[in-house]
Amino acid sequence: MTEVDNYGTDHLGLLVKASNDVDENKRITVENVVDECKAFYIAGHETTTTLLARSVLLLVIHTDWPEEARKEVLELFGQQDPNAEGIPRKKKMNMIINESQRLYPPIINIPRKVQRKVKPGQFILPANINVTILTLTLHLDPQI
Template sequence: MHNSVMEIIKKREEKVKLGDIDCYGTDFLRLLLKAYHDVDENKRILVQDLIDECKTSYIAGQETINSLLSWTVLLLAIHTDWQDKAREEVIELFGHQNPHPNDLSKLHTISMIIKEALRLYPPTVAFIRRSEREVRLGKFILPANIQLFISNLVVHRDPEIWGDDAHLFKPERFSGGVAKATSNNVAAYFPFGIGPRTCVGFNFATVGAKIILIMILQRYRFTFSPTYIHSPVINFLLVPQHGIQVILHSLKSDEGPS
């Protein structure tokens, strides 16, 4: 991985030297490269720091994709009506061609499905924050310098926010966006955190999960396996303890389930 990261870094630096791009691009790598080349030596980061940050971003994003994709596939295997809707959208937009990243924003149904999967099974189920000063939250007064354990898993399933069906898989709740789904309390939905410390792997994970899900839907119909035992566990991320068991049915042959 070290060599792969260095190759990406060198290619980006070479593009800047040749004038193909300005300011090292517009992504997370740009911020790291700017810090690496900072004119102030006291603010400059070491090349090993640069590489480590890239590795962390990739690994965190990859593991998040695995978690998100597992729960999404399981939910669609159970709720086959939504699986059919998602496949119809995919075929209408892409046919049987590989998806292009520029067209992912057109995926309304799949976006709702992924948002709902993240609501029910967020990759990280809690965040720790520290109060810098005393603050009042409703009837509570929080002293300065205490650690706060904030569980998005609890908030995401709160009936007072989401309604009596908060425990159910209903992607349509996001048809009007997060604001409408939360009755304008957008801070009640934070599968990747919120604010400036939102997980850096957020976009990588959601885009990656969409692309993989599209390619699965183009090739297979999948149904819930009776061997599956529902046992979510926290193993760094929220994952199914025994994996996800679904039955795959090829859409391109008559071979039956695999």
């Protein structure tokens, strides 16, 4: 592969590579690339914004947690700005974010098509039917 052919392995690189594919059946248009980039940007922005807003909501409701999170950040970083290396060590901050995602998942349902007959639990699902998994229901069921 020459330097010119190396588009990278990230999302945009794969899209550009697909738009330049020698096989016309696999090639996508520039409009497809632009549409995919828009969707990727909007989806990433919207889910991040929603996660942050819902995390703040939970912190307002549960008034003891903001101080716990603040103490943790000060213990880890002191007066320095938090950095990417410290993120995995932020146990309480991660708990807050994970709980926010559990209570308010960014994806509320997952549509799927059953490929072959299956029996999850007491149900029998025939092949070729559409099912929807409600993530919020899963997250709120204490038996799961």
